[in-house]
Amino acid sequence: MTHANLMNNYFNPNSVYTEEDFRRRFQIRHHVFKRLLHDVQQVNSYIRQKRDRAGRPGFSPHQKVTLALRMMAYGSPTNSIDKTHGMSESTCSDTLEQFCDTIVQVYKDEYLRKPNQEDLNRLLRKAEDRGFPGIIVSLDCILWDWKNCPTR
Template sequence: MRREDEECDEEVQVRRNKKSIAVAMMCQPIEEQPQWGSFIAGRSYKPRNKAMSHANLMNNYFNPNSVYTEEDFRRRFRMRHHFFERLLRDVQQVNSYFRQKLDRAGRPGFSPHQKVTIALRMMAYGSPADSMDETHGMPESTCLDTIQKFCDTIVQVHKDEYLCEPNQEDLNRLLRKAEDHGFPGMIGSLDCMHWDWKNCLTGWQEGFSGRSRKPTVVLEEVASYDT
């Protein structure tokens, strides 16, 4: 009888120990895995040849006798070559992120041309960040950082000139220019376009669909003659 009681006490103690261990594990803080950047167990390392990607980009668009013409550059970058060079120079002067640095392995990181190109391509084509990894060899997390830093830097550099309200001198200049073209009293022209909204919520698609039967967003802009 005593032996049965001892076995029963041992079984109760084992159950208590298991319960204590489970409660302790539940109460321990869970270490959050970083979403981007740091190494995570189970995630494979992807070797990327940044130097080769940079050389291909330069050979395609920026070197003398490049593969693609100036017309190709303007269509794909949505701007002329000299304007790209101006943006490249401005962002490097203001934000050190766009200057080439060494990575943790001591090798050259992504070049300024690569970073600005990827930011412009994502905006011009609406390309997702992970597609840049396949075409330009830049990880998704780096692409997202790049486009955010690019937009913040452009606003910082050009807000005083392009994001300010027009003063009286500007209005007089625009009125004179419009009058010379036969439009007295006009300071700008209105234009609009329908932009396909491919990520429109299902419940909203009917309200945003017109004759094309696809959800679209109407973008309107008032522009002066020099923009």
């Protein structure tokens, strides 16, 4: 039932929610989700749907990837998301771990590397467009004196 609701809400041709709703909810574009879904299934059999010991279909790849992305996007702990997705806490944890490990394995050469000059130029342009010329580092405010900071 959870899989059917997920598909009706976000993935079927006449889904309940729009592309913009999807992006706001999952912090990722729909076409990027589809690429991730395809890529992680190719590499990791855990993400693929299997049958349980009774022969019933297990959780779908859509459910597993959705769960992992929602946990990361919102920092949701497993005990708050398990009921929503119908998975046990341990399955939620395992799914997130498998997903993250697979993402690193699949995309590390393309995305998890030091930036080259082209990347740096793109980042500088993007920062300048946003009003921060010459900035490459994160604006995490660690160098600012903040009187309400709990670790001040």
